[in-house]
Amino acid sequence: MAPDVDSTATRLRHQLTARLADDGWLRSPAWRAAVESVPRHEFVRRFYRETDAPGLTTWAPVTPELSGVKEWLQRAYADETLVTQFGGREIDWNDPKPISGAHPTSSSTLPALVVRMLEELQVHDGMKVLEIGTGTGYSTALMCHRLAPGRVTSIETDPDVAARARDALNRCGYAPRLVVGDGLAGDPEGAPYDRTIATCGVRHVPCAWVRQTRPGGLILATLRGWMRSLGLVRLTVGHDERAEGRFIAGDPSFMIARQQDAPESLGVIPAPDDGISRSTPYGPDVLTSAGSGFVAQLAMPGARFFSMPADDGTPCTYVLNATDESFAVLTRKTPKNNEENEEWEEWNVRQGGPVALWDVVENALGAWRAAGSPMPTEFGITVTAEDQRVWLGSPDGPNWRLPVPAEAGGGPE
Known part of the structure; x- marks a missing residue:
């Protein structure tokens, strides 16, 4: 017998709520x-879930028809991110297939992160x-229920994504003001707002949000x-288009705003x-470790890196800057004859x-380590x-400029 959707969903929803509260993410009665x-x-x-298949990251489709109502x-109601779009293109749900090595561009973020942000x-x-x-x-629906x-x-840049969200909100009886457009430009028509929350990652804070x-x-x-x-940063807005605040959590995983995504080409490998x-x-x-990777990203906002062997087979890590032709190539050094107990660098x-x-990276890491990492x-x-x-520490401490283009209110990147 197929499970009753409403009663099963209600039970699972209450279980999810209890888990989020027990884990400390859900704290206030109104958000609960x-x-x-x-x-x-x-x-x-309908959505895709990440599988544990080896090799390229692979996602499998989940619908009531494919997976059964119970698993769907x-x-x-699992505390997981559920992908609903790849590569900015709509999915053919008439015959969905597993997808490998694709770039997710829309999703329902894991509830723990959603409620943490709403509480914050x-x-x-x-x-x-x-x-x-x-x-x-x-x-959006959670905020409608609360406020x-x-x-x-709410602003969505993708018309197809926005249309699906509007339909879902209508089914649930919520009618917020929905705008299709560039979220980085904000919404001057409805301003001023008491709170602005972004569910996408940004390379800098758009001045429009501050205004x-x-x-x-x-x-x-x-x-x-x-x-x-x-x-995750929380800023308090002052006067004269100024805002200031602190990081309140490290490394939440949000897709970057499409308008600020990296160029498709990684660049030219140096000779x-x-x-x-x-x-x-x-x-x-140092590029992948938690603390040093944070600092390296600040120091090189326009860079990306990858590893591959050079023509002679030597393992190399290439760091290429997408905004100019700067590069760094890292290779492991061959150990010297250490009979005299000589000191030597590994890289x-x-x-x-x-x-x-x-x-630039070494200077940034030096300042970070001097402050106690x-x-x-x-x-x-x-x-x-x-x-x-x-x-770092205070506005007078070591600092790194974010990549703000001239047209957004800053100097060149």
Whole structure:
């Protein structure tokens, strides 16, 4: 016998709510009531889940028809991110197939992160909220339940994604103000807002968000780069297009805003004799480790890296800057004859172009280590109309400029 959808979904929803509360993500009665009431399965009627297949990351389709109602509902109420679009293209749900090595471009974010952000938004009754990135509409519905639909505006850049979210919200009885457009430009028509929350990653905080959030209001967003996510920041808006705040969590995984995504091409691999070589105490692991990777991303906002053997078979890690032709190539050094107990560096770096990328990384890591290798929550950010900088400890401490293009209110990247 097929399970009753409504009663099964209600039971699973209450179980999810209890787990989120037990884990400390869901703290306030108002948000708990929202999670208990909003039917997530209505926003993810069809989705893809990540499998554990070896090799390229593979996603498998999940629908009531393919997987059965029971499994579909169980996954809809799991604390998992459920992918609903790849590569900015719609999925042919008439004959869905497993997908490998694709680039997710829309999803329903795992509920733990959704409710954590909503709790950190510090909303109160009667506030107006602007959401950047409607996605499936699930978080939009939670805010509608908490604040009333007339207090919520949500912007989605993809018309197809926006249409599905509108249908789901209508089915659930919510009618927020929905806008199809560039979320980085905000919503001047509905401004000012008391709170602005972004459910996509951004390389810098758009000045439009600062202008459209009232003084004293909050902006909650995930900063990220082309190598990795940086973390969740909460800014308090002041006057004269100024906002300041701190990182309140490290490395939440949100898709980057499509308008700020990295170029498809990684760049040109330098020739074997390009650049100047020297020893370095840092290998490629500093790009992937939690704390050092955060600092490396700040130091090289336009860079990406990958590993592959050189023509002679030597394993190499290439760091290429997408905004100019700067590069760094890391190779493991061959150990010297150590009979005299000589000290030697483990890595070699060859770098060239307008910016000595690895020098920049070493300087940033030096400042970070001198401060005791602090976690991302020890960093903050100051946003002005002219500049945006992430700083360590205080605004007077070591700082790194975010890549703000001239047309967005800053100098060149």
